Amino acid sequence: MPTRRRVQDEEAKQGRVEFSFPLLIVRIKTFTRVYDRLGAFGASRPVSWAAIIGMPILASFGLYFIFSSLLTLLTTPAAREIGRELGPQAYVLLPGINPYLPILYGWLAIIAAIMVHEGAHGVIARSLGFRVKSSGLLFFLVIPVGAFVDVDEEQMAKAKPKNSVRVLAAGPGANIAVAIVCLLGVLIITSGLTPVVDGLYVFDVMEGMPAQDAGLQLKDVIISVDELPITNFDDFKAILDDKNPNDTIQITVARGEKWNDQFSTTAKLTEHNGSAYLGVSVGELLTEQRLRTYQKLATETLYLHFMPPTLASGLVPFSEALKDFYTHTLGENWHILANIFFWLWFVNVNVAIFNALPIYPLDGGRAFKSVLKSVLGRRAGGRIASRLTTVVAVILLSAIVMTIVLPFIM
Known part of the structure; x- marks a missing residue:
């Protein structure tokens, strides 16, 4: 395992602060030390194996969503009309561009999701002996937009596929773990709501x-x-x-x-x-009826939780339109906590699913390529694996683009 001294020397060479307009990169040595300590825990390794199991499940869910959406758009005029009303910006997970992502909750969730994602890569990388060359925070000018972890790519390329894939799977795995916890938070809060008034x-x-x-x-x-x-x-x-x-x-x-x-x-x-x-x-x-309907659907269908309260304001009790009509033992700001939990769930689950897709250079695409090389053999299979990875990436990216474009061309 590389020494801590070597990692610090690497960070010193790169510099603590780097500005490449419009991005500001701030390297923080404390992050690397945290990865060392967390990676030393025995639980980190079995967790990384669980992430490997979860990655294809997440990818399967994402593939189903992409192609089922594409089929629905091809066969259902009403779905295309909804797509036109939402607009292409609704597919962009950036507050300020996507009108359905609130600025405050949206950026909070995005920054948290990136930090969880990158942090998990760093922890598992250190637990398996990979060198983390640097880590820190990313700023858009002076606005924090996420974090980064620079794992030694040469070591990753030479390592056993099972180990490199464990590092790659850690990011989506951590995101989905956070998403599940936050979704439970939403369910617990909404189960304790009481209508203030009806009429x-x-x-x-x-x-x-x-x-x-x-x-x-x-x-x-x-x-x-x-x-x-x-x-x-x-x-x-x-x-x-x-x-x-x-x-x-x-x-x-x-x-x-x-x-x-x-x-x-x-x-x-x-x-x-x-x-x-x-x-x-x-x-x-109909406050009582709306609440009972939401609570029933919340435990019966996962799709409800992929529907932002900004888009379903007449159904979601913690939406801006309905929050004042309900009360909770948590106090008058219960809806703030519910929204934080929801948007952490929403962003983390989307980041997890998207990164698990076999699209290079996403985590899923890199893991897919590594597995192909392992199955086909490193020497003879390298070129074939690269070509197959490219073909799959092109097909999936084309399908994603088509789901966005179809409503406007049919």
């Missing part, structure tokens, strides 16, 4: 109409009419249909912070198109 949400009060005269306001929630509970629009409509113009109704609404305050008033209905009319536009909250 009809007021999003427009018409000027000069009975609702305005009665004191109804935007963001009120109508919870009862004539002391009858209101949970959906049909309940509300049925009561109004039984009324005549100039009839008076009693309305109770919830309002204020977390809808803790109740306000009761009376309204004298007017006439509109021959019917009794209040002059208010409302929408169904």
Whole structure:
């Protein structure tokens, strides 16, 4: 195993800070020492074997997703329409470019995913005796965007394939481990939610109409009419249909912070198109129903958790649109923790799956090439392995490009 002194000498030659516009590279010796210490633990080696087993599983999932998406786009016009609405930027895992990735949560998750990914490479590399020439942080100008670990490529090329593949598999393996833990965090938090209020949400009060005269306001929630509970629009409509113009109704609404305050008033209905009319536009909250639906789907289908709350704001209880309608024993900021867990899950699982694909020079592609060389023989198989790796990479990249382009050309 290379000495720590040799690693430090290598880092000294490279320099602590390197700027190559627009990237700033900061090498941190402490990272290498951490990899040494973690790599010395006996558990690191069996964990690396588990990562090897997990890599083809992740790759299989990714391949299924790519080709099933491609088939769906080819055969389903509605899917192509959705693709056009989302736009090509929705496939880019970068906040600020992808409109469905929040800036704060998105960058936090991306930086964490890269650090976990690269750190795992470093730990397993050191545990197997590979030299880590340098490691540190990457900045886009002054904005932190990730981490890097520079493992000695010459040693990797000369090593037994099983060892080099263990190093390569460590990154996706660590990402999926973090993703699973964070997904469990999401499930635990959402299982403890309680609706704050249910009823009809007021999003427009018409000027000069009975609702305005009665004191109804935007963001009120109508919870009862004539002391009858209101949970959906049909309940509300049925009561109004039984009324005549100039009839008076009693309305109770919830309002204020977390809808803790109740306000009761009376309204004298007017006439509109021959019917009794209040002059208010409302929408169904259905907070209890939405929560139960989400909780049921959350344990039945994994696909739900690949749907960002920014894209499914009417279903996900910790989305910006619904978070205020639920409470948790964690306190009023429960939704922040839920979002952190979700985006750590979402980014880590996507990084794990993408890097596991047999596309060179991703981890999966390099592992695929190494295994091919081992099976075919190093001398005779090197050229064949390189060609096969290139062919597979071209096919998969073409399929990925087609899933993005198809909605706009068909």
